[in-house]
Amino acid sequence: MPANLSAIAPALLDWYDANARSLPWRAPPGAPAPDPYRVWLSEVMLQQTQVATVRPYFEKFVARWPDFASLAAAEDAELMAAWAGLGYYARARNLLACARAVARGHGGVLPDTEEGLRALPGLGAYTAAAVAAIAFGRRAVVVDANVERVVARLFALSQPLPAGRPAIRSAADSITPDLRAGDFAQAMMDLGSGICTPRTPRCLLCPLRSQCDGFATGNPEAFPLKAPKREKPQRHGTIFWLEHDGRVLLVRRPAKGLLGGMRALPTGPWADTPPGLAEAPADADWQQMGAVTHGFTHFRLGCMVAAATLPAHISPPEGEWWPIDSLDEAGMPTVFVRAQRLMEGLR
Numbered sequence: 001m002p003a004n005l006s007a008i009a010p011a012l013l014d015w016y017d018a019n020a021r022s023l024p025w026r027a028p029p030g031a032p033a034p035d036p037y038r039v040w041l042s043e044v045m046l047q048q049t050q051v052a053t054v055r056p057y058f059e060k061f062v063a064r065w066p067d068f069a070s071l072a073a074a075e076d077a078e079l080m081a082a083w084a085g086l087g088y089y090a091r092a093r094n095l096l097a098c099a100r101a102v103a104r105g106h107g108g109v110l111p112d113t114e115e116g117l118r119a120l121p122g123l124g125a126y127t128a129a130a131v132a133a134i135a136f137g138r139r140a141v142v143v144d145a146n147v148e149r150v151v152a153r154l155f156a157l158s159q160p161l162p163a164g165r166p167a168i169r170s171a172a173d174s175i176t177p178d179l180r181a182g183d184f185a186q187a188m189m190d191l192g193s194g195i196c197t198p199r200t201p202r203c204l205l206c207p208l209r210s211q212c213d214g215f216a217t218g219n220p221e222a223f224p225l226k227a228p229k230r231e232k233p234q235r236h237g238t239i240f241w242l243e244h245d246g247r248v249l250l251v252r253r254p255a256k257g258l259l260g261g262m263r264a265l266p267t268g269p270w271a272d273t274p275p276g277l278a279e280a281p282a283d284a285d286w287q288q289m290g291a292v293t294h295g296f297t298h299f300r301l302g303c304m305v306a307a308a309t310l311p312a313h314i315s316p317p318e319g320e321w322w323p324i325d326s327l328d329e330a331g332m333p334t335v336f337v338r339a340q341r342l343m344e345g346l347r
Helices: 005-019 036-046 051-064 068-072 076-083 090-105 114-118 125-136 145-154 165-175 181-194 213-217 324-330 334-346
Strands: 234-244 247-252 287-295 300-309 320-323
Touching: 005 165, 005 181, 036 051, 036 090, 036 125, 051 076, 068 090, 076 090, 114 125, 125 181, 145 165, 145 181, 145 213, 234 334, 247 324, 287 334, 300 334, 320 324
Parallel strands: 234 300
Antiparallel strands: 234 247, 247 320, 287 300
């Protein structure tokens, strides 16, 4: 355990005052808290997603939907299309559900406590703590992946993840100050992002180096310890590219399930073995054009891309016939965009 726990927060906040990242959802160090809507929106977008990826999405969202009322009024399909490419699409569905709950049940104003925030759709322990601290100045223990790494190194915690997470949270609690809780949380995130990085941490620039038990071991990169990763299972599918009169068939995926509610190219089942042309959208002369791959949270997917032109004697299947030259505007998930790019490369 670091020799002087009480020295950690002041040292980190002094560093943050001079080195805080400028981000569109943040207030400067020591300034009044930012708009809770912007804090909440950014925290949902930042779950398992890097700042550089989130920034343009965030700016487009707040320009289009600047508050809970406007977001709550958005159509599901409209929001899912705007989210396309950001990944982890359950977040988008929860985002809309939460906005509607706040607009209808809370007068468009977020609850200002962790308990109240946890009662909203899609707000887990981390997001509720982050919003409570950053938007409302509440003392809350905020532990994301960056904070987890900083704390594990600071205390040289040896229990492997994920079993070690309760100990990490307890250690983070021991150094979280009562005042400037939001700045402290963001300072820990910035430290983990820019200094205490997963590989080759920049320890000589760290304001907590003198307190860091991991640095004292001579091998801070060893922390946090992680259990061996399990190999993700491999699944297979077929993506169908059906053209008709300069357009390609798109469908809306079922509301529930992976990529739910998203506009996409038709696809057959995702199975343990290649499904071939099962569930093809039309009886046509399908040709194999190549393959695309994509990694989901719990499995890897490899899809054959099969293409055909709709025969003149067959009625067009139900769906949206989208102009091929404006397909980038359809808002498809990444795996289907990869199939689109494959076809574009063959044209």
